[in-house]
Amino acid sequence: MKNSKTKAKYQTFIGLEVHIHLITESKVFCGCRNVFGSEPNTNVCPVCMGYPGVLPSLNEEAVKKAYQVAMALNCHLNEKAVFERKNYFYPDMPKNYQISQFEFPFGVDGYFDLELADGSTRKIRIHDVHLEEDAGKMIHEGSQSKLDYNRAGTPLLEIVTEPDLVTGEEAEAFVQQFRQMVRYLGVTDGNMEEGSLRCDANVSINEFGKGLGTKTECKNLNSSRFIKKALEYEIKRHTKVINSGDTIIQETRLWDESSSKTSSMRTKESSNDYRYFPEPDLPPYWPETKFLADIKESLVELPGIRKNRFIDEYGINQQQALFLTSEKSMADFFETVVEGDIEDKSLPGTVASWLSGNVQKILNNSGQGIEESSLSPRRLLSILNMIKKDKISTGIGKKVLGLVFEADKDPEDIVKNMGLDEGPDESEIFRIVSDIVDANPKVAEAIRDGADKQIGFFMGQVMKATSGKANPGKIQKLLREKILTGPEKN
Numbered sequence: 491m492k493n494s495k496t497k498a499k500y501q502t503f504i505g506l507e508v509h510i511h512l513i514t515e516s517k518v519f520c521g522c523r524n525v526f527g528s529e530p531n532t533n534v535c536p537v538c539m540g541y542p543g544v545l546p547s548l549n550e551e552a553v554k555k556a557y558q559v560a561m562a563l564n565c566h567l568n569e570k571a572v573f574e575r576k577n578y579f580y581p582d583m584p585k586n587y588q589i590s591q592f593e594f595p596f597g598v599d600g601y602f603d604l605e606l607a608d609g610s611t612r613k614i615r616i617h618d619v620h621l622e623e624d625a626g627k628m629i630h631e632g633s634q635s636k637l638d639y640n641r642a643g644t645p646l647l648e649i650v651t652e653p654d655l656v657t658g659e660e661a662e663a664f665v666q667q668f669r670q671m672v673r674y675l676g677v678t679d680g681n682m683e684e685g686s687l688r689c690d691a692n693v694s695i696n697e698f699g700k701g702l703g704t705k706t707e708c709k710n711l712n713s714s715r716f717i718k719k720a721l722e723y724e725i726k727r728h729t730k731v732i733n734s735g736d737t738i739i740q741e742t743r744l745w746d747e748s749s750s751k752t753s754s755m756r757t758k759e760s761s762n763d764y765r766y767f768p769e770p771d772l773p774p775y776w777p778e779t780k781f782l783a784d785i786k787e788s789l790v791e792l793p794g795i796r797k798n799r800f801i802d803e804y805g806i807n808q809q810q811a812l813f814l815t816s817e818k819s820m821a822d823f824f825e826t827v828v829e830g831d832i833e834d835k836s837l838p839g840t841v842a843s844w845l846s847g848n849v850q851k852i853l854n855n856s857g858q859g860i861e862e863s864s865l866s867p868r869r870l871l872s873i874l875n876m877i878k879k880d881k882i883s884t885g886i887g888k889k890v891l892g893l894v895f896e897a898d899k900d901p902e903d904i905v906k907n908m909g910l911d912e913g914p915d916e917s918e919i920f921r922i923v924s925d926i927v928d929a930n931p932k933v934a935e936a937i938r939d940g941a942d943k944q945i946g947f948f949m950g951q952v953m954k955a956t957s958g959k960a961n962p963g964k965i966q967k968l969l970r971e972k973i974l975t976g977p978e979k980n
Contacts, residue, residue: 500695500732502725503653503702504661505617506717508668510647510678511624511686512555518623518645519546519589519772526684530638538623538643540585545771548573552621552645553596553775555677557785559647560597560619562675562792570776571596571621573769581637582626592766594774595620602651602671603794604664611794614664615652622646641685647677653692653702658721665689665714670793674818682712693721694738695728703728704738708745708752720745723752796821804828804838813846819861820845826867831875840874848888852895864898865891872901880961881911910959916968919952919960923968926951934973945969 514524520537537544560567572594575587600616624646626639649668655661669680669687680687689711696703706728708720724743731738743752791799793815800811800821815821827841845860849870853860873894877887882905893904905911914922926948927934937944945966952965 499697500729501698501700502656503694503696503705504655504657504721505653505692505705506649506651506655506661506664507690507692508649508651508665509624509688509690510559510649510672510680512552512645512647512677513679514549514551514555514645516549517643518549518552518621520643521547522643524644526686528640530636531640533640534642538584539639546589546769548772548775549645553777554785555645555675556596556619556621556647557777557782558675558677558789559649559672560600561786561789562671563597563600563602563616563619563649565597565600565616565619567597567777567782568594570594570774572774573772574766575769576622577765578763580625581635582628582639582642584626584639584642588622588625589769589772590622590766591620592761602664602668604660604667605794606663607659612654614654617650617652619647619649622648653694653705658718658725661691661721662714662718665717667793669714670816674790674793676790676818682714685712688712689717691717691721693724693728695725695732704740706738706740706752707742709742709755711745716745716747719747719750720752723750727752790818793818793821800824804842806838806842810839810842810846813850814842817859819859823860823867827871827874830867830871834878837874841870844870844874844891848891852892856895863895865894869894869901876901876905876911880964881905883959883961885958885962886910914956914960916964919956919964920968920972922952922955922960923948923965923972926955927969927972937973945973948973 511524512518516522517524517533517538520535522535522538523533525533537546557567571591573589574592576590576592577587579586595618597619598617600619601613602616603611604614605611624641624644626637626642629636629638651664655664665687669682672678672687673680678686682688691708691711692705693708694703694705706724708717708724711717711720723745728738739754739757741757742755744755745752797811797815800806800814801808806814813820814824824838824841824845828838831837849860849865853863856863870891873882873887873890876882876890877884882890886905890901890904890910893899893908894901897904930948930951933944933947948969949962949965952960952969953962
């Protein structure tokens, strides 16, 4: 009872700062390659290293992608965007300042429709979307700390939410759904393990009705699961501190997965500590009307909207729609297959079942995505059509599917070259059925008396006699005809 009273006493406020690396050929303010995994300090130049007298040059592709995200988050777009210097001193920032945005970012006052566990949605307010350059990377080896500046200057888009989330589980869901959205947009690969999507989480608690409490920040969380666990730990820690009569310190903390605890890193700065001022080497950015119209036109159908459309338009269930729209490549694949035979009203359900079952199993085993595999929409439709036209059985179809992945060949060629379509015709199947039923009159009689499960015995015998090539549906139809008409039918 004590725990339930404690939970009811306090209100939780969680806000996230999500950072994504934008996919561009070069860095945001210079011409160095924007690529992950190069040898340390090989993608650097005087600009991103902060040499005296150098001038930054804004990457237009990064700007386009930033506006795509701001639009997708329903933001108000500022008439002008201003870059500012965020001053701080740390070894991974060679300039001793970061070019960022503060007063006039690209987008403000947006919202994200978060789908909750019960299926309902709630608007999470977006404070702003701003573009900045990333810092380098510190590598700690024993008593030494090494610096790799390849990442310095990478276009980094930061999305700041209002403190509208209330649990670690909600924060985890937000990051997962946001990642899905930006991957749909094609602005980032969202690989959290490579640091191209990472998150800082701010949390405070206070008595109900008293507004925000003193916040702490959990820094550089690179897993949605870690976000959930770190926030749950911090909420419990805040509660314990306040209940004991102590005061929460506004600070930045680090999550340690090995101990499942957070630890203090430094006291939390305020915006005044960064001494923002306009970047003197970059004029304000004034987006033209046509530029914004072209970006709006380029936006794709987002996953939540697409999921609901799949359910309404194709008649598939919620679980299938969630699976199909989890990745844009899978959703695109599904629609391409279905559009290959729009007259077949049962096709969407069949395709959804195959993709979520047989196809996904092979993809999981191979570690591939659907777009990387040798299975094309045309090839899957070919397999399904051969099954529909009784050229092959469903079992043979699954075998052909596996061979398409292995051999990268068309299903028709596989079936022809391996003789998989040379099963007996209907008259031959009926002859085999008649012989087997006549040889087992007691089993046939039992089926006529209601022991319907006994038909499985006959199915097995016929499949064995046809080397598994006969269509199971056709076998069962002919068996029932033979059994119901009695032993006199030849």
